[in-house]
Each structure stands twice: as structure tokens, then as C-alpha cells.
Amino acid sequence: MDEGDEVILPTPTYASYIEQVTLAGGTSVHVPLTDNWQLDLGAIEQAVTSRTRALMICSPGNPTGTVFSNDEILDLCRLAVARDFVIILDEAYDYIVYDGEEPVNPFKYDEFRDHVISVSSLSKKFAMTGWRVGWVTAAKKWMEQIMKVHDATAICSPTPSQIAAIAAMEGDQTCVDEMCCALRERRDICCERLDRLGSYFSYVPPKGAFYVMAKYLFTDEDSHKVAVRLLEEAKVITIPGGAFGQGGDGHLRLSFGAEPHILHEAFDRIEQWVAGM
Ligand SMILES: Cc1ncc(COP(=O)(O)O)c(C=O)c1O
Structure with a gap:
């Protein structure tokens, strides 16, 4: 260029x-x-x-x-x-x-x-x-x-x-198939848990990769502030949607790469956090 x-x-x-x-x-x-x-x-x-x-x-x-x-x-x-x-x-x-x-x-x-x-x-x-x-x-x-x-x-x-x-x-590619299966299960957990939080978040179900952009419906604050509050108050890390350019603000990017019990723990914390707001 x-x-x-x-x-x-x-x-x-x-x-x-x-x-x-x-x-x-x-x-x-x-x-x-x-x-x-x-x-x-x-x-x-x-x-x-x-x-x-x-x-x-x-x-x-x-x-x-x-x-x-x-x-x-x-x-x-x-x-x-x-x-x-x-x-x-x-x-x-x-x-x-x-x-x-x-x-x-x-x-x-x-x-x-x-x-x-x-x-x-x-x-x-x-x-x-x-x-x-x-x-x-x-x-x-x-x-x-x-x-x-x-x-x-x-x-x-x-x-x-x-x-x-x-x-x-x-080498043997079985590990890749296993990883894909594990990620599909984690994607489903993430979507189920977000569905339960339907009055607080809306989202488009991901068709690939291991991320979801969740639009928060509970505040007008910018995404950086919301992500920092979530980290400090609920101890759950997300990425502010605003970091991804126009159209990303008002969202949090969640990664569902972690193991199922960690995902459940994160969503339990988010549920408690939004309930206490
Ligand atoms: C879309 C995308 N491209 C590239 C990368 C970085 O890839 P690499 O580790 O090969 O530099 C990432 C890592 O998160 C990614 O999400």
C-alpha cells in the first residue's frame, strides 16, 4: 500500500x-x-x-x-x-x-x-x-x-x-475432529445459557469459530465499561465489542473455548451478577 x-x-x-x-x-x-x-x-x-x-x-x-x-x-x-x-x-x-x-x-x-x-x-x-x-x-x-x-x-x-x-x-487428524466435537458441545452450552439470559442478552448463534457477540440489553454503557465491570464484579473476562470496530459497541465478545465446567461457572456468575443489578 x-x-x-x-x-x-x-x-x-x-x-x-x-x-x-x-x-x-x-x-x-x-x-x-x-x-x-x-x-x-x-x-x-x-x-x-x-x-x-x-x-x-x-x-x-x-x-x-x-x-x-x-x-x-x-x-x-x-x-x-x-x-x-x-x-x-x-x-x-x-x-x-x-x-x-x-x-x-x-x-x-x-x-x-x-x-x-x-x-x-x-x-x-x-x-x-x-x-x-x-x-x-x-x-x-x-x-x-x-x-x-x-x-x-x-x-x-x-x-x-x-x-x-x-x-x-x-499425523493422525483424529485430534482435530475431537476438538471440533468438543467445541460444538461448548457452542451449544454457550447458546443454551445465553437463551436462559434472554432478557439480558441477544445474540446470533455462531456457525463457526469459538466466539459469540452477545448484545447486552441491560444498560446503555459503552462496552469497555461493561466488560471491566463484569471482570471486576463477577470475575468473568470478556472482550468489549467496541474493540472490533463499528457495530461492535453494545456487545461483549464471549469465547467458548474453555472446558464445559468453566463455561457453566462463568454463566452462573453472569446470572448472579445481572440478577443483582
Ligand atoms: C481471525 C484471526 N486471525 C489470526 C489470528 C492469529 O493467528 P496466528 O496465531 O496464526 O498469528 C487470530 C487469533 O486469535 C484470529 O482470531
Whole structure:
């Protein structure tokens, strides 16, 4: 990017994208997702300018748990081709889809290859967050540019991590299926417990990843204040929705990655806390 180039972020978005665009000297342009966290293609189209270089999304999504439909993704790819910008598709959670269709891989379509950069990670799939291994799939013209930055910043992923990554990818994948099953159970616990709190929170059930954006209905306070109160008074940690950009305020992002007994304990505390308000 050159200074002043724009990157469209459908929001709520993964908070680091906002910082990454700033770090690269760009300007992030926030386009709110719809009420049920789908892409608003009309609004995205209107936000495209001659300075638009990219649009960044993750699907399944952090923080919303949304899995964009294949039609939405393909329509977005068509727009990227027509208006000549690139879609940076973060696939960190690609293996955690609870309901619905298998997400489409735009690289299957020759016509989209120059307009999609896909980013993948071993962090979630193999619980290897600290090992720092991931990869990028992109056309040669993008890889040439990406390699310059990669070489100047990281040089390479640590060698022991690369060997571990090969072991993870070539080894028995049962652990991944088991993790998905465990997360599905935790997703269901989280939704059941939120349903019981229906007069205090509303939410869109997540279809993937392990997050839910819960809209609080009990106060008008900003999400940072509510998250700090919940932490200090009920000892439950959440992330303020406002950290994820426009459309995130008024929400708390809950992670249901923890074990069932911890989730139940957290919800017991939240129930007591809201009852005492
Ligand atoms: C959407 C998304 N992308 C990327 C990352 C970071 O991935 P990595 O550990 O591979 O840097 C995370 C981690 O929470 C994430 O939620």
C-alpha cells in the first residue's frame, strides 16, 4: 500500500486488522455487517474508491462466529475483480464449521486467483498458537511482494516449529475432529445459557469459530465499561465489542473455548451478577 490507500474492513472485524492497516500506512474503511452479521455487499460496493487496495475478512469469523455463505464470498470475489482490489481471506478457523455448507475455496476458480490472498494458520487447528506457523496462498505477483516484507521482518518461522507443523499436518487428524466435537458441545452450552439470559442478552448463534457477540440489553454503557465491570464484579473476562470496530459497541465478545465446567461457572456468575443489578 501507499500512504492513504484504503482497506475495507466489514465490521465488527478482527481487531488486529485495524492495527495492521495502520501499520502498513493505509486507511481502514469500516463497513458494518448486517444485523445478523452477514456481508452488506451493497454497502461494500459503495465504499470502494479508486484508493481501495484490499478488503480483509475472516470466515469463520472472529468475533462474530459467522460463516459467510459461498454465494456471498463468490459475489465478493466478482466485485474484487470488477473493481480491482484484493480480498485477504483469513482462514484461521476454516476447520471449525458447525452448521451448513463447507466454505468455498475461491482458488478453485481461475478467474479469482489474482484477487484473493488466503492466510492460514496452525494456531487454532492444532492448538499451536505459540509455535508461530502459518502460510499464505496467493498468485506469484503477490508472493513476490509478500516475500520482501516477510524476509525483512520474520525471515522465517522457527525451524523446530516448521518440523512440528509437518508432524501436525501429516499425523493422525483424529485430534482435530475431537476438538471440533468438543467445541460444538461448548457452542451449544454457550447458546443454551445465553437463551436462559434472554432478557439480558441477544445474540446470533455462531456457525463457526469459538466466539459469540452477545448484545447486552441491560444498560446503555459503552462496552469497555461493561466488560471491566463484569471482570471486576463477577470475575468473568470478556472482550468489549467496541474493540472490533463499528457495530461492535453494545456487545461483549464471549469465547467458548474453555472446558464445559468453566463455561457453566462463568454463566452462573453472569446470572448472579445481572440478577443483582
Ligand atoms: C481471525 C484471526 N486471525 C489470526 C489470528 C492469529 O493467528 P496466528 O496465531 O496464526 O498469528 C487470530 C487469533 O486469535 C484470529 O482470531
